[in-house]
Amino acid sequence: MSRVMALAADHDGLAGQYDFHCHSSASDGALSPTALVERAAARGVRVLALTDHDSLAGLPAAAARAAELGIELVNGIELSVTWGNRELHLVGLGFDRDSDAITRLVSEQQAARETRARRMGERLDRAADMVNCYDKAVELSGQAAPGRPWFARVLLAEGRVRSLQHAFNRFLKPGQSAFVRTPWATLETAVQALHQSGGVAVLAHPTRYGFTRRKLRTVLADFVAAGGDALEVAVPGLNPNQQQLMAECLRDFPLLASGGSDFHSPEQAWLDLGRVPAMPAQARAIWQGPA
Numbered sequence: 455m456s457r458v459m460a461l462a463a464d465h466d467g468l469a470g471q472y473d474f475h476c477h478s479s480a481s482d483g484a485l486s487p488t489a490l491v492e493r494a495a496a497r498g499v500r501v502l503a504l505t506d507h508d509s510l511a512g513l514p515a516a517a518a519r520a521a522e523l524g525i526e527l528v529n530g531i532e533l534s535v536t537w538g539n540r541e542l543h544l545v546g547l548g549f550d551r552d553s554d555a556i557t558r559l560v561s562e563q564q565a566a567r568e569t570r571a572r573r574m575g576e577r578l579d580r581a582a583d584m585v586n587c588y589d590k591a592v593e594l595s596g597q598a599a600p601g602r603p604w605f606a607r608v609l610l611a612e613g614r615v616r617s618l619q620h621a622f623n624r625f626l627k628p629g630q631s632a633f634v635r636t637p638w639a640t641l642e643t644a645v646q647a648l649h650q651s652g653g654v655a656v657l658a659h660p661t662r663y664g665f666t667r668r669k670l671r672t673v674l675a676d677f678v679a680a681g682g683d684a685l686e687v688a689v690p691g692l693n694p695n696q697q698q699l700m701a702e703c704l705r706d707f708p709l710l711a712s713g714g715s716d717f718h719s720p721e722q723a724w725l726d727l728g729r730v731p732a733m734p735a736q737a738r739a740i741w742q743g744p745a
């Protein structure tokens with residue numbers, strides 16, 4: 455089906471040697487795409503997917519550096535999607551990064567992000583007594599559509615918050631004054647665009663949405679109905695109950711298993727590149743393809 459599916463032939467198991475979820479400075483990560491690939495290779499990662507938020511911008515440089523270092527770079531992205539009145543994250547893997555379907559979706563998402571960033575800036579100018587907050591986030595990020603972590607960094611630099619977490623809690627989370635609801639692609643549209651461009655769709659970090667078990671199962675039923683392929687179950691830091699829940703979801707829904715660190719910065723050493731736990735027993739990994 456896609457490049458991800460072709461990996462099975464080359465790699466036996468890949469435990470500790472893959473990472474299918476991480477971020478570079480093309481979205482909200484600290485490292486440039488090339489520095490990210492260098493760090494991954496140095497840490498023993500053999501197959502890496504760069505999955506920046508709604509952006510393909512880091513992929514060419516990452517792929518070039520990966521080729522030089524002899525590791526495999528899988529094209530990836532983390533798409534923000536709308537599900538009812540909630541935002542979910544879909545990791546897309548193994549697509550053709552030049553295909554019309556994915557490039558069109560990404561330009562729509564970037565347009566939505568820019569409108570959102572401008573509004574967020576206006577709201578922070580008022581609520582946090584800032585001046586030209588949007589312009590400052592643009593400057594700091596080097597992006598026209600900086601995401602929330604960049605605004606958090608601006609707020610921290612100007613002494614409006616004690617920490618990045620405080621910025622989210624005080625201003626940027628849903629329900630807070632600078633959270634801007636955004637018309638992201640729907641789950642169906644996003645899955646379709648990934649499939650049309652030759653990729654697969656993975657529901658990212660299922661335990662991080664604050665859903666009840668019942669609600670999560672509703673999401674998964676919708677995700678499967680939309681054509682979703684896999685669930686991101688091999689992620690750092692799950693407690694035994696969450697591991698149990700992930701195993702149950704894999705048992706009850708026709709989904710493959712993916713995994714990744716969601717690495718953003720070397721400062722978060724506990725979720726470094728390639729630090730991905732083993733797949734649950736009986737899981738069918740994404741690189742094995744459907745049974």
Ligand code: AMP
Pocket residue numbers: 482507534600601602603618619622623627718
């Ligand atoms: P955005 O894509 O602009 O909605 O920003 C989402 C990103 O912000 C996530 O991928 C995380 O990197 C970060 N983030 C989200 N929620 C929080 C939070 N509560 N505390 C710290 N960082 C967060």
Ligand code: MN
Pocket residue numbers: 477482507718
């Ligand atoms: Mn992020």
Ligand code: MN
Pocket residue numbers: 532543658659
């Ligand atoms: Mn996410």
Ligand code: MN
Pocket residue numbers: 475476477532716
């Ligand atoms: Mn992520």
